[in-house]
Amino acid sequence: MPRAEKPAKSVGAASEASQVRASNPIFNKTLGQHILKNPLVVQRIVEKADLKSTDTVLEIGPGTGNVTVRILAEAKKTIAVEMDPRMAAEIQKRIQGTPLQRKLDLIVGDFLKVDLPYFDVCISNTPYQISSALVFKLLRHRPLWRSSVLMFQREFALRLVAKPGDPLYCRLSVNVQLLAKVTHILKVGKNNFRPPPQVESSVVRFEPIQPPPPIDFNEWDGLVRILFVRKNKTLLANFKTRSILKLLEDNYKTFCALTGRPVPPDFDCKEAITQVIIDCGMLDQRASKMDQNDFLTLLNAFITAGFRFTS
Numbered sequence: 001m002p003r004a005e006k007p008a009k010s011v012g013a014a015s016e017a018s019q020v021r022a023s024n025p026i027f028n029k030t031l032g033q034h035i036l037k038n039p040l041v042v043q044r045i046v047e048k049a050d051l052k053s054t055d056t057v058l059e060i061g062p063g064t065g066n067v068t069v070r071i072l073a074e075a076k077k078t079i080a081v082e083m084d085p086r087m088a089a090e091i092q093k094r095i096q097g098t099p100l101q102r103k104l105d106l107i108v109g110d111f112l113k114v115d116l117p118y119f120d121v122c123i124s125n126t127p128y129q130i131s132s133a134l135v136f137k138l139l140r141h142r143p144l145w146r147s148s149v150l151m152f153q154r155e156f157a158l159r160l161v162a163k164p165g166d167p168l169y170c171r172l173s174v175n176v177q178l179l180a181k182v183t184h185i186l187k188v189g190k191n192n193f194r195p196p197p198q199v200e201s202s203v204v205r206f207e208p209i210q211p212p213p214p215i216d217f218n219e220w221d222g223l224v225r226i227l228f229v230r231k232n233k234t235l236l237a238n239f240k241t242r243s244i245l246k247l248l249e250d251n252y253k254t255f256c257a258l259t260g261r262p263v264p265p266d267f268d269c270k271e272a273i274t275q276v277i278i279d280c281g282m283l284d285q286r287a288s289k290m291d292q293n294d295f296l297t298l299l300n301a302f303i304t305a306g307f308r309f310t311s
Ligand SMILES: C[S@@+](CC[C@H](N)C(=O)[O-])C[C@H]1O[C@@H](n2cnc3c(N)ncnc32)[C@H](O)[C@@H]1O
Pocket: 031, 032, 033, 034, 035, 036, 037, 060, 061, 062, 063, 064, 065, 066, 067, 068, 081, 082, 083, 084, 087, 109, 110, 111, 112, 124, 125, 126, 127, 128, 130
């Protein structure tokens, strides 16, 4: 994987960032190349990342470097992963011979395929076509980082932050909120980009939950997937025999005992929840890995997904 050369130069000040101008390449829409042309939006994004001068920043898709030069001016080091070699050449040309050059480590490759190094903060005007995979790659990266400030298509951003009861609440919301605190921080209109995309955009800030919840993420995702796929089904219709209900009830009581959760007087939900647990191979001893908050998030997801709990 080629990396940018790093000749020794002195560290630059913030004002130098604005003097380093981009040229005008032909943009490839299939790679999501919509360059942020409004310096005020760039500034807001970088401000929201609360960078320290000691930080190593990961930038995904630096493009021609409009965001990169700002980050370079504030952080100790920037690792930028860019898939398009033409863009990588642009950014190298842009900072060549400036004090910013020695602080950039440019990786030319697909973000979804590269091994990520350590970083404190991630900032990106993301390529929207890989939004979901990008988010989960970041959230499952170890060691965990401090925060990420990322631009997405507006609807995707709203799904990230949606709460139970919101029509946009979905598997993505449940899974992301299990792993991070997510906040919508800025709406960005189409005209702030060149060329303008067809959709509106939003900036979202992530702070990972530390320590990460002690559950197997793939098992958890399996549960949530079933919740949303079976939307509007009557759960009791899924039970082949009534005898299974006794088994499920025992499982549920074990689960409550293990997690210190009182068994609710209205017991309808437990059948549904335990069924999901069983469907995913998470019998009582596996379920004990979930804590009460995880369980309640799951319960909320269940109800929001439109399950009816009676026959
Ligand atoms: C929306 S543009 C952002 C450009 C620049 N950061 C800005 O805001 O002006 C997305 C950038 O991500 C790059 N890109 C697309 N897919 C990528 C991938 N899988 N890995 C790394 N970079 C990618 C594109 O070439 C493009 O430069």
